[in-house]
């Protein structure tokens with residue numbers, strides 16, 4: 452599968468091969484105390500397929516198929532490289548050994564003032580503060596480098612850990628609503644939260660939020 456992707460990459464024109472790098476120029480590699488966040492690549496495919504093939508994850512995010520196969524993982528990596536899934540998708544990896552933990556990213560809204568935050572982690576890595584660390588690092592980068600006013604986040608009403616991550620990042624509750632879930636196969640109730648630039652500035656340091 453990985454060879455297949457490499458072959459496909461080499462068969463593209465020099466202009467096309469450059470496009471993914473151009474689309475990520477405003478998505479720099481991010482470092483935090485325990486994490487390195489970078490673009491997903493072919494070496495992640497096996498770990499991605501293994502960790503993402505989990506209904507406990509798929510049922511909590513909007514667009515993850517379940518079951519999740521190696522072909523789905525390869526397709527995900529190929530489309531993120533092409534800028535076809537969001538404009539800023541990160542692999543969350545451990546700084547000390549490079550292990551792939553999960554993914555996070557931001558998706559711009561059409562209004563040009565808002566981006567939407569998303570994340571998931573492989574179940575073996577839950578409850579160690581990694582999602583909060585990744586989200587706060589990504590949020591800092593977004594507010595420092597982009598002319599946006601606010602970041603939105605949504606979680607299913609039953610998703611206690613994600614709500615806690617959202618709260619630890621300083622988001623404020625806005626409303627409840629419904630969104631489509633691919634793996635559930637219908638609409639599910641969600642809570643909508645927002646972190647605006649003024650609130651982020653007032654937090655100054657994440658030290659008190661962790």
Ligand SMILES: CC(C)(COP(=O)(O)OP(=O)(O)OC[C@H]1O[C@@H](n2cnc3c(N)ncnc32)[C@H](O)[C@@H]1OP(=O)(O)O)[C@@H](O)C(=O)NCCC(=O)NCCS
Nearest residue numbers: 508511570571572577578579580581582583606612613615
């Ligand atoms: C949501 C998710 C990313 C959280 O990742 P994580 O690395 O475990 O998150 P953190 O460790 O940073 O924080 C989790 C918090 O939830 C709390 N928590 C977890 N399960 C809980 C429970 N059943 N009841 C109460 N609190 C709970 C943890 O104690 C922690 O809070 P604390 O730091 O105040 O103790 C992870 O569970 C996941 O990938 N879930 C499936 C996909 C998903 O839900 N993605 C988000 C979609 S909106």
